[in-house]
Amino acid sequence: MTENCTPSPPRPSQRSLRRLDWFVFLVADVQTGFGPFIAVYLTTQKWTQVEIGLVMTVAGLVSLAGQMPGGALVDAARSERTVAAVAVSMIALSALVYALFPIFPAVLAAAILHAAASCVLGPSIAAISLGLVGHARIGERFGRNARFAAIGSGLSAAAMGAFGYFFSAQSVFLVTAALLAPTLLVLRGMAADEINPDRAHGNAPNQKSDRSPAALLGLLNNRSLKVFGACILLFHLANAAMLPLMGSVLTMRSSQWATVLIGACIVGPQLVVALFSPWVGRQAEHLGRRPLLIAGFAALPVRGLLFATVTDPYLLVVVQLLDGLTAAVFSVMVPLTVADLTRGTGRFNLVQGTIGTMMGVGASLSPTLAGYLSDTFGSPAAFLGLAATAAVGLVTVWLLMPETRPAKPTGG
């Protein structure tokens, strides 16, 4: 029985913390090949647009419906490390299926497997982090996670773009599957006894592990949580379609450099996240959550307005760097706010899943909204519409979202 009755702060070893850095980095690498690239890959495998659309829709629905069960699973688990290992293995397996059996039933199963595993993997990384360092230092840790995730996805977007270009689209998924080995190795290197499962679930460290978690309905009725969920939904509704829409505007304006410029639009913001997120994590403890959340949110309508007015393709890339500022704030603030709101409840990951669902709903409606606006009124109007959505979200945060930083930092 894991009991941690002493109120002394957790002392994770440097070794485990470094391994967590690498784990976050490698998971970001593994996830890069999935996403819009799948449509490109299946096209090279002579798939029709209808089949591709069907697979993407099913995967999208699974990743939406799986968020809360995935979080609940992580909350119920006694070893977050094992859960993460199984999830990563499932994702590598689905990459292998994509590469070797690009036939409809196999790919559909692989897409479902990947979506379900991702629903577990996301919360499990946050849970391992919280289990290692505890609430008192989690802001800093989430900042560090965001840095390594950004470096991972930036580097692997560049590397996999090159693999796809010089070898084949298939090679991207083979590389993805091969990344399983180092990922599991790094995960094994984390000391299991340093990841306290009670801390990982958001329980206070001096509580016994057999204490039952807080009532779910009461927790989800928490006003701050509802406001935060609404803000996250609005954020992704405004944000998700911005890059793809801007990408297609770029391909219309520039021909020779379009591919490189879109690559820069994907990689550039990741550099900004890598630079700023640790700072965001530290300032979240000093300044509080609210000012950072407002600042990160404010960059989004500005970006929308600039996309609607700027026409020079190179300037568009510069404007896209604002995405890095927003992403740096949100990749730290989302898990951190959830950790704040679920202190002592034992439901950290389930609530992460709830917020993840909000994120998914916003992100999947966003292309529909942007697509409608851009078809009917043109792309500048679509950017303005997204900017207006972001402005509503900003006002919501400003007026309704309370500060969630605990009044006095406790020792745990």
Next chain:
Amino acid sequence: MRSRFNIVLFVSALSALAAAAQPGAVQTPSVTVLGAQEVRGILGRDVRSTANENMGRIVDVLVDGAGRVRAAVIDFGGFLGVGSRKIAVDWKALHFVPEAGKQYAVVLELTRDQVKPAPEYKEDKPIVVLGASGNLETLP
């Protein structure tokens, strides 16, 4: 599952055609043998411009009511799937160039500069088909 269903449909359509053409008599269908290098499926094939630029891949072929192939839909541009657009190009602007010892290459008689301002292909909208002659103005 899906392909079997398609084959069943196809076979029943064939037999219906045969029955209509030859009432009474049952005829064996004619057989043409084509070399594997001679014909190829076109879905997912790379398209190059005459200047050997990458023009994307063929993702669909548009056929009119008379069975004439009118246009090919190519997935153009983008990086890792972000920012690519589907554009309809005139079938007559596509050329199939034999390559020594290999399957033929698909060459589009347009450059990237000519294709980039084209509006996106959408199934339920009037389709703008890009032909080989004439240039599109850049959209504002």
